[in-house]
Amino acid sequence: MDYDALVIGSGIGGMESALKLGDMGYKVLVVEREASIGGKMILLSKVFPTLDCASCISTPKMAATIHHPNIDVLTYAEVEKISRDAGGHFHAVVRKNPRFVDEDACTGCQQCEMACTVAVPDQFNADLVARRAAYIAFPQAVPKKAVIDRPGTSPCTFTCPAGIKAHGYVSLTRSGEYEKAFNLILETTPLVGSLGRACFAPCEDECSRGSLEGPVPIRRIKRFIADTHYASGNPVGVEPTAENGRRVAVVGSGPAGLTAAWQLRLLGYGVKVFEAAPVAGGALALTIPAYRLPGEVVAQDVGNLVAIGVEIETNHRIDDLEALHRDGFDAVLLATGTPRAARLGVEGEDLKGVVPSLTFLEDAKLGRPQHLRGKHVVVVGGGNVAIDAARSARRLGATVEQVCLERRHEMPAFAWEIEEALAEGVALHDGWGVAALRGPGSVQAIELKRCTAVFDASGRFSPRYDEADRGELACDAVIVAIGMGPDTAGFEGTLAPRRNRTADVHPETLQGGVPYVFACGDVALGATMITTAVGSGRRAAYMIDRYLQGQEFDAAAFDLRLPKVEPEDVLRRQKSHSEKPPGASGKAITNQPSDFWEIEAPLTEEEAHYGAGRCLDCGVCSECHECVNTCPADAIHLEMRPETIEAQVGAVIVSTGFRLFPADLKPQYGYGRYKNVITGMQMDRLLAPTRPYNSVLRPGDGKVPDRIAYVMCTGSRDQTVGNPLCSKICCMYSIKQNQLIMGALPLADVTVFTIDVRTAGKGYDEFYVQAASMGTNFIKGRIAGIRERENGNLIVRYEDIEHEGATREEEFDLVVLAVGVQPNLDTQALFAGDELAHDAYYYVAETDEDLSPGETSIAGVFVAGAAAGAKDIPESILHAGAAVAQAAAYIEGMKVGV
Amino acid sequence: MTEQTRDVREIVREEMLRRREILEVLAKGPQTVPAIAVALGVPAHEAMYWVMGLRKYGWVAESGDADEEGHFLYRAIERKGA
Numbered sequence: 001m002d003y004d005a006l007v008i009g010s011g012i013g014g015m016e017s018a019l020k021l022g023d024m025g026y027k028v029l030v031v032e033r034e035a036s037i038g039g040k041m042i043l044l045s046k047v048f049p050t051l052d053c054a055s056c057i058s059t060p061k062m063a064a065t066i067h068h069p070n071i072d073v074l075t076y077a078e079v080e081k082i083s084r085d086a087g088g089h090f091h092a093v094v095r096k097n098p099r100f101v102d103e104d105a106c107t108g109c110q111q112c113e114m115a116c117t118v119a120v121p122d123q124f125n126a127d128l129v130a131r132r133a134a135y136i137a138f139p140q141a142v143p144k145k146a147v148i149d150r151p152g153t154s155p156c157t158f159t160c161p162a163g164i165k166a167h168g169y170v171s172l173t174r175s176g177e178y179e180k181a182f183n184l185i186l187e188t189t190p191l192v193g194s195l196g197r198a199c200f201a202p203c204e205d206e207c208s209r210g211s212l213e214g215p216v217p218i219r220r221i222k223r224f225i226a227d228t229h230y231a232s233g234n235p236v237g238v239e240p241t242a243e244n245g246r247r248v249a250v251v252g253s254g255p256a257g258l259t260a261a262w263q264l265r266l267l268g269y270g271v272k273v274f275e276a277a278p279v280a281g282g283a284l285a286l287t288i289p290a291y292r293l294p295g296e297v298v299a300q301d302v303g304n305l306v307a308i309g310v311e312i313e314t315n316h317r318i319d320d321l322e323a324l325h326r327d328g329f330d331a332v333l334l335a336t337g338t339p340r341a342a343r344l345g346v347e348g349e350d351l352k353g354v355v356p357s358l359t360f361l362e363d364a365k366l367g368r369p370q371h372l373r374g375k376h377v378v379v380v381g382g383g384n385v386a387i388d389a390a391r392s393a394r395r396l397g398a399t400v401e402q403v404c405l406e407r408r409h410e411m412p413a414f415a416w417e418i419e420e421a422l423a424e425g426v427a428l429h430d431g432w433g434v435a436a437l438r439g440p441g442s443v444q445a446i447e448l449k450r451c452t453a454v455f456d457a458s459g460r461f462s463p464r465y466d467e468a469d470r471g472e473l474a475c476d477a478v479i480v481a482i483g484m485g486p487d488t489a490g491f492e493g494t495l496a497p498r499r500n501r502t503a504d505v506h507p508e509t510l511q512g513g514v515p516y517v518f519a520c521g522d523v524a525l526g527a528t529m530i531t532t533a534v535g536s537g538r539r540a541a542y543m544i545d546r547y548l549q550g551q552e553f554d555a556a557a558f559d560l561r562l563p564k565v566e567p568e569d570v571l572r573r574q575k576s577h578s579e580k581p582p583g584a585s586g587k588a589i590t591n592q593p594s595d596f597w598e599i600e601a602p603l604t605e606e607e608a609h610y611g612a613g614r615c616l617d618c619g620v621c622s623e624c625h626e627c628v629n630t631c632p633a634d635a636i637h638l639e640m641r642p643e644t645i646e647a648q649v650g651a652v653i654v655s656t657g658f659r660l661f662p663a664d665l666k667p668q669y670g671y672g673r674y675k676n677v678i679t680g681m682q683m684d685r686l687l688a689p690t691r692p693y694n695s696v697l698r699p700g701d702g703k704v705p706d707r708i709a710y711v712m713c714t715g716s717r718d719q720t721v722g723n724p725l726c727s728k729i730c731c732m733y734s735i736k737q738n739q740l741i742m743g744a745l746p747l748a749d750v751t752v753f754t755i756d757v758r759t760a761g762k763g764y765d766e767f768y769v770q771a772a773s774m775g776t777n778f779i780k781g782r783i784a785g786i787r788e789r790e791n792g793n794l795i796v797r798y799e800d801i802e803h804e805g806a807t808r809e810e811e812f813d814l815v816v817l818a819v820g821v822q823p824n825l826d827t828q829a830l831f832a833g834d835e836l837a838h839d840a841y842y843y844v845a846e847t848d849e850d851l852s853p854g855e856t857s858i859a860g861v862f863v864a865g866a867a868a869g870a871k872d873i874p875e876s877i878l879h880a881g882a883a884v885a886q887a888a889a890y891i892e893g894m895k896v897g898v
Numbered sequence: 899m900t901e902q903t904r905d906v907r908e909i910v911r912e913e914m915l916r917r918r919e920i921l922e923v924l925a926k927g928p929q930t931v932p933a934i935a936v937a938l939g940v941p942a943h944e945a946m947y948w949v950m951g952l953r954k955y956g957w958v959a960e961s962g963d964a965d966e967e968g969h970f971l972y973r974a975i976e977r978k979g980a
Contacts, residue, residue: 118911118914119914119951120907121906121907127906130951171914174915175917574905577908578905616911675903692950693950694960700946701931701932702942703967704964704968704969705968706968792942
């Protein structure tokens, strides 16, 4: 048996149970859901009727619990299931949630909190103030260790094929930390400016805000970050590892090759990139038109690599990968993309004036003369490259018609690209195939045949035609954009090409048949998107590093991501979402485009800030890595994952405490609508030494309240909310607060509206009398309703029972609702096999409250404290003692076989 | 003060967005929460969340005692990274 007893929950009842059992010599496991032990008591100001400091009483117990030699404590953990084994012991399954912080290394310095860029309501301050996604629960937390609030990966980040922390750079932008945002993207790729323009932004498709008014403009924010950085003239903000003496050759300088080169250089490798073209950047520099991605931007991105020492040689075609190895490169990475244009395979294809799209686009991008002004151009193809070609031809002065096999809704080009092309004057002929190109000499016409189906029943590309349905378009030039593929000719000895000519490498490790040769990006995957190529480049760098370090590839460890947070769960976190419309697209589309200036305007700083402010922080932690970069103890480990811990225990003590009544269920009191209506727990926080404000202030405007009202029995003794029970603690905690308020705010008037005041307990009634003598005005009267004045004051309407039941109204600065307690329902499905009985009010039922306190319907399972019903602190401690005695007897009985 | 109340989570989230604006307001001298709210054109209870969040994390601090209206003045604190 691992433990004599399992204690679930570490409030005062749980701690007392564990300490008593531990002192008796029993081995105890305590499981606490929150990041600190202490329950609700540690959050209180003082205790009644002694007015002792709650922290002063709690913290020694917390310390004693965590340091007790017979007690093990699991915080930030949940008991998932408990079942009884054949031997009569209990088998507990505990989920240890990841803190993402090494508890041994964390010193509790709070620097991660200070650096964190995500603010959420602080549940330990009853939502009166913010905490951070990286946080220490409260100042007296035990253990005083940070935790990163990460329920999962934000959809934007999860979706990014490149692995860019999209949520992270958005949250940094929201905080005005543009340079840090730039550096965060550099952790993934140096191509910040290029991706800020040319990425197809799958992150935005997944953005949770998209189901409200439209997604956060994530891509354009990235562009803003890049533009801001480059305009600043700041140097590259990352420091590569010192060179380790090993060298890697990268063949090809597209997004995959450059990203791999970047990553390898950061890891300490000497990297040289060979590029056959006259400029580096691959498709970014050569074929994506300047109106979408200016060459200067690509050059700025390429400059990042040069700045950290990557050597780039252009106009150098590599035909022999083995030769590179012989020349001293320890590994060779092929990343040559898909430069080979697919051919139509029809008569007349070699006529003058028929050009492959990649050639045309490269000539246009590099400013080579095209002489298309006034000419009639037909572009063949329905993909994004065809659209690029058509729109480029328009900018060169041509009349452009586009022909494609697919009907418009089937075209592989993005719908918005098709719309923009049409808006720029491109005439689309969808559903046509090319039958022949007609001359003589130069192309003069294109003969078309009706395409009746593009795909077969299995979805495979297999066009069928109606040969009788023909058409013809006169033209001066034809640009063929029907596909592209890799050019792996010459590499057969090192990378046997597949049937589609892609390099035959392992899909996970990207390693080829020759161990030192790897391939990534489109040459390995076939034509993809830029971000996919970037992700492939990152993967290749990771694998090459593992290879050169002589380590297992461990592909599963690459780019670990927590499961995606579902957008509907994100939206459910809030009761309402105010409308924040997305900004304008920023695109200027004209029917007569005449130049290659970017058509999309940059976001202004104000727009970027506003756009980032629309982020819903889906994953809570944004993965901005500020905590990682700041932590002086290197204690942050975002790769941590949940652990399942199983333990055999002899007995179980359920001490899961209670919940507070949600005050908004009494709408006539206005909680949640009126800013100066608060709960008793919120007032306790305002009065505590670790209070959220600098004084007792009202949340509506920070004013010191002069007149404060208490509404007793909020959610207790109230059939309208289904709770006829008295919560026992509300009268006394309110009286306690009355006295503390009058100490903190000597000029304040305090009025308590009550049905009656219940003060059963030693010294309780005296405590009540003392409050009255200090000036608390107790009015026997029920509250009919509360309404808010323009200045935030509150008009309380009540029935004055002691004065003939007259209805009266009084004005207050602040109203405190003395909320009652409710059962914690978490215990209901805890036990497998045996049913843990609950009473009519859903508290854990005791078999005989009078004669066997703490004993439940399951032999060996005991309940301690308020999990069995409303109790104040002394009662909880007393009840825990009873439960412990029962548990000890049970454990001893098990030992002797009783 | 009777304007539509936004969800607390939404208000709190905007602390990061508003930090710079609030610090710019306080750069001219200490201000009360209502005065900061007026400067930002936002409800006072929203400014209260942000100012108290900034106070908690060391960006602002109260300056002296409450004024006759019962409001404290808050001032910006010079800190690394601000």
